[in-house]
Amino acid sequence: MNTPSPSAKKPAKTGGTRKAPVKRPSVKAVAKPVSVLIIGAGFAGLGMAIQLQQAGIRDIVILERADAVGGTWRDNRYPGAACDIPSNLYSYSFAQNPNWSRSFSGSGEILDYIHYLVSHFNLAPYIRFKQNVTGLNFDENAGLWHASIEGGDTVRARAVVMAQGPLSNAIFPDIAGLEKYKGHTIHSARWDHDYDFSNKRVAVIGTGASAVQIIPELVKQAGFVKVFQRTPGWVLPRPDFETPEWNKALFRKFPGTQDALRKALYVTHESMALAVIWNSPLTRIAERIGRLHLRRQVKDRWLRRQLTPDFRIGCKRVLLSNDYYPALQQPNCKLVTWPIDRLSEQGIRTAEGIEHQFDCIVFATGFDVCKTGTPFPITGLGGRALHDEWARGAQAYKSINVAGYPNLFLTFGPNSGPGHNSALVYMESQLDYAVRGIQKILDEDLKMLDVKADAQAAHNKAIQARLANTNWNSGCKSWYLTEDGHNVTMYPGFATQYALQMRTLDEADYRRTPMAGG
């Protein structure tokens, strides 16, 4: 694997005149409040720190619950883990990497890129590892957030950025008898690298984005693999190629060429919104490509039927794979579509009355995306609890602020999810917006910058009206929706529209309370 040596371009930022020295802020309760607390040291948290730093804000603490940076890419190290968006687009525009080894890089290479960000932008001094935040409370008299940390410490901060990541809490499926199974279990997001799969009988539960990457690798290693599928997803071909050396050299020598490729990829992905987000003639074409891919790779009619999705493409996450269908047809692999009844001591009982016995069960069952709550209690003005307010579905203003929780900025907040483009493109818009908000708080010495409830309500009314016409809300069950079918995760539009939405911080939509006499 190549060690990335990306060509970092320092974005020109204005307005940040603060010259705070980079020092290790203490995490003791008695310590002076910091300007910005960032929770999480994944792509979002580190990107936030870089952007704040570029804006001249260096009084930052990043609290990370694990002992390493990387977030999703640190946790998801299962065999075959890779990104579904081309690496030249799944990276920050202000820190491009000319050395990506493939068009869709693996998790190890992405993690290397994240480590590169830390070292190149000198972020290490900000980061505190093994600091698990257990609660956030806003002190409205002082205009400070108090972050409680497991073990008793507290960090106080003028502003907080939630960068804990939407895909950070692995979940196990709601299957009866889960505790009864006595064999080995592995969750895709907590891979057991010491487990030897050779000659083992392995079950994989789930056929989503992680599973289609894991299964081809497991089939190569294990004795026999049974894949338990509830709903087949749309699988499209993955145009994954090795990057020739001349290409890397070109990008290194003429960074403009990489910029041009990134822009071309961006526009291509934007056009995919027409197929994936809304029901259009392009949707039919995308579905036809999916069916052709299936027909070309699977000859058996019954297996093809089992793998044919019965929902509109885009309603659930679109999968990209060239080797998933061939892996399912290997002699040591079998697709099981019978409903799972329960887990027994030795395996999985399905409704056709058979107990499928295994040495190991791999749960590729995804994450708890916190659609109706918060990862830890967050208490805002007047003791209001965000968990309660979001009990029927999360909502925010422009995905980033929530009324009643001043000086709090969300990354990957409600209705910020892309279905067709790089999450990092959306992320950059959020980071820019948060920098503007935080600059305002610090420069104008605001005690509170709180979005108005009516502005938030108007924003959400418009978003929900637009979501009603999208493929995500066309009737399938997916992790994008709450139990009662409310879409709180996805942004119903182009990435360009989202960027426009985030380009201005409209002061009229905020209540500003100055520190003095506030």
Next chain:
Amino acid sequence: MASIDLDKMLVKIKSSQWALADIDWDAPGADLITDEQWPKLKAFMADLMWIEHVGARAFAAMAKKAPTETLREIYTYFHAEEQRHANAEMALMKRWGMLDGDEIPEPNINLRLVIEWLDRYADEMPVYVLGTVVPMLEVALDGALCSFLLETVDDPVCHAAFQKINDDESRHLGVGFTVMEMQGRSKTFIQLTQMVAPLLDPRLILGIASYFPLLNKMRDNIMEMGLPEEKLYNAMRKFEKIGGRTADGRRNPWFQIISRHGRFVINRNNRFYHAPVDALVKVTQYIPRRALPAVPSWVKELTYRPAA
């Protein structure tokens, strides 16, 4: 039988699952099968097992076309449950020494034709067509065959297995008749006429051409095994009685078609119906098996083993 709440039924179905491993297939009693019974029972069980399996495939097709998410899930379970019945019946055959090694018993030619039709066309059929034919098959064939079996076989393991199977089947029939009524409810004359339109579909005509001789062939097989013909006819009358208990049920044109056809089947004097269908039965026996394509891979999912 009153119309049922399908959401509650789905919960009930999920909580009523059982597995082959719940039955002790080696328990005493296998020797209660007499030498006289054995060869007839072997043929009988093979037919029964295949009917369950064919029913399973029909439910799979219905799941694809189900009008609601709840019904889709119910039919997905019914697909699996019919497969479970076929598996359990194979396990009984194994217990009674009726399986040749791991071989799946050979289906008769009429079943084979129905399997072929289901594989090719079932997914294209509107849900109300299979939604009426399947309850008919379940009442007539499954119901009559199971009760006959329990009257003639003393093996307690067989009774234990069929108690579970019959519990499942009663839920299948409850849902089947409820859906038939739903299909007849609040429909205009035009909508009802449109429901009959698939009769002109050549794919359905092919289906009918395999379904009619299957019924007559099964009737002949059952008679040969000693089941009184009247038992089968009573079961068919039961379909007409339950399906026609409400105005909605009676308004469903497919109920009318299938129940009227049932009357033809049970009226031996109806030469206008039986002469050509019996001739079809005879003709189909001459179809060389080599002429048929390989059995679809869903057939290979059958197993008598409780653990895999």
